[in-house]
Amino acid sequence: IHDIRNDPEGAGRVEARIAQTHFRRGTREKGIARLASYLELLDKPGATEGVRRSLAVLYSALARLYWARTQFAECRDAAERGASLSHTVADTGTLAEAEMMRGNALLWLGSPDEGIAVLETAVLLAERPGALDTLGTALLTLYLAYAVRGEFDRSRECGERGVAIANKTGDTDLLAMHTANLGLQYFYLGDWEKACGYLERAVGLARSTQPSYFSSLSSAYLGVLRKAQGAWDHATRCFADAVALARQAGNHEVLRYAQSRLLELEVLQGRPAEAIASLGPRVEVSDLTWWYDVLVLSVLAEAHADTGEAARAEAAADLALGRARLMRNRVDGVEALRVHAKSLSMQGRAEEARASLEEALSWARSMPYPYAEARILYEYGMLHVREREPEKARGRLYAALEIFGQLGAEKDARQTHQTLEATKLASDLCQDGLFRGHDRASRGSR
Numbered sequence: 001i002h003d004i005r006n007d008p009e010g011a012g013r014v015e016a017r018i019a020q021t022h023f024r025r026g027t028r029e030k031g032i033a034r035l036a037s038y039l040e041l042l043d044k045p046g047a048t049e050g051v052r053r054s055l056a057v058l059y060s061a062l063a064r065l066y067w068a069r070t071q072f073a074e075c076r077d078a079a080e081r082g083a084s085l086s087h088t089v090a091d092t093g094t095l096a097e098a099e100m101m102r103g104n105a106l107l108w109l110g111s112p113d114e115g116i117a118v119l120e121t122a123v124l125l126a127e128r129p130g131a132l133d134t135l136g137t138a139l140l141t142l143y144l145a146y147a148v149r150g151e152f153d154r155s156r157e158c159g160e161r162g163v164a165i166a167n168k169t170g171d172t173d174l175l176a177m178h179t180a181n182l183g184l185q186y187f188y189l190g191d192w193e194k195a196c197g198y199l200e201r202a203v204g205l206a207r208s209t210q211p212s213y214f215s216s217l218s219s220a221y222l223g224v225l226r227k228a229q230g231a232w233d234h235a236t237r238c239f240a241d242a243v244a245l246a247r248q249a250g251n252h253e254v255l256r257y258a259q260s261r262l263l264e265l266e267v268l269q270g271r272p273a274e275a276i277a278s279l280g281p282r283v284e285v286s287d288l289t290w291w292y293d294v295l296v297l298s299v300l301a302e303a304h305a306d307t308g309e310a311a312r313a314e315a316a317a318d319l320a321l322g323r324a325r326l327m328r329n330r331v332d333g334v335e336a337l338r339v340h341a342k343s344l345s346m347q348g349r350a351e352e353a354r355a356s357l358e359e360a361l362s363w364a365r366s367m368p369y370p371y372a373e374a375r376i377l378y379e380y381g382m383l384h385v386r387e388r389e390p391e392k393a394r395g396r397l398y399a400a401l402e403i404f405g406q407l408g409a410e411k412d413a414r415q416t417h418q419t420l421e422a423t424k425l426a427s428d429l430c431q432d433g434l435f436r437g438h439d440r441a442s443r444g445s446r
Contacts, residue, residue, distance in 0.1 A: 076105035096125035150367035216245035230411030
């Protein structure tokens with residue numbers, strides 16, 4: 001109809017809505033092909049203002065599709081073209097969409113500070129014309145960027161604003177995502193009862209609507225909570241659901257994230273060799289993205305440590321730490337530091353291990369992230385065990401046990417209690433002059 005009426009702007013907006021449907025349904029290749037053919041017809045020198053308005057919308061829509069395809073450089077280029085065209089026609093709403101996608105691309109291309117700055121600009125722009133879809137979606141990425149930094153006040157604000165916007169627009173997909181984000185936030189902060197309420201609601205919301213690009217995240221985040229609580233069978237089902245939904249929707253980011261969490265469970269359940277085999281002989285860092293790279297490299301490091309390959313564990317942990325520092329990722333970085341310390345301790349490099357643990361504790365307490373703090377304290381206790389310092393070990397382990405108990409981390413609490421019992425025996429042997437080191441407790445019995 002818009003083509004018959006010679007209304008390129010109206011036609012462009014219809015094409016952009018069709019592209020959004022392809023984005024959510026996981027048919028990005030079809031969407032990209034359709035937009036590319038349309039852009040080839042329209043993007044000519046001397047285009048009228050109406051055509052330029054249409055082009056701005058189309059390039060911004062194309063950027064979303066490229067991002068979902070993990071073609072981040074192409075996403076950035078399309079977004080920059082959309083932003084440039086939006087400026088020429090003073091279309092603030094489309095400019096907000098283009099800047100949102102440019103900010104996303106910059107984050108995934110390894111420029112976190114610039115990416116956040118651009119996303120904050122996109123939020124301000126979207127507020128002016130009331131571009132609620134753009135505003136709600138930009139807040140999703142901003143939440144993630146601030147959360148991994150441990151800037152929980154800012155990430156909570158993004159989540160709460162996102163929930164309010166999704167309730168206003170009736171967008172169930174968006175509401176599920178923001179609700180899940182708030183649930184993960186409370187998990188980090190140590191309020192697991194509140195986290196459970198948000199995450200179970202998010203999963204229910206995701207299941208109440210047609211499967212889409214956003215459907216898988218709620219199950220993945222609920223799995224994170226269940227894993228920490230020690231409900232490993234439930235956690236496995238959550239991650240498996242997330243893998244299936246993400247694969248169906250072509251959401252490569254959540255797919256890799258949930259797969260990494262399943263590998264983490266393999267390691268926790270005493271199957272590190274299987275986790276290493278699943279990852280393959282060589283993990284290419286260039287193939288990983290910032291959302292899950294620190295996680296999967298830390299899991300690999302732990303797996304190597306638990307098979308006695310301390311040098312390989314150290315190498316993987318070093319890679320994880322490098323990525324964490326680049327992206328200001330303290331939430332996953334604390335785990336990388338913990339495993340790094342473990343690998344150093346296994347090699348008898350106690351002072352270096354202690355330095356990593358002190359840095360990890362500083363990060364965890366400053367956010368705060370009590371579950372990570374307790375895991376670090378446990379590892380600190382094991383360092384003292386390896387150094388034949390049972391009294392110091394018990395102090396660290398009791399501190400870890402108190403936090404695990406308060407949180408409801410049942411398997412961690414049980415393992416810590418068993419390690420304390422073993423450490424008490426070691427202390428008695430030490431007093432009798434029989435202590436020869438004790439590392440078996442580092443594995444525990446979960």
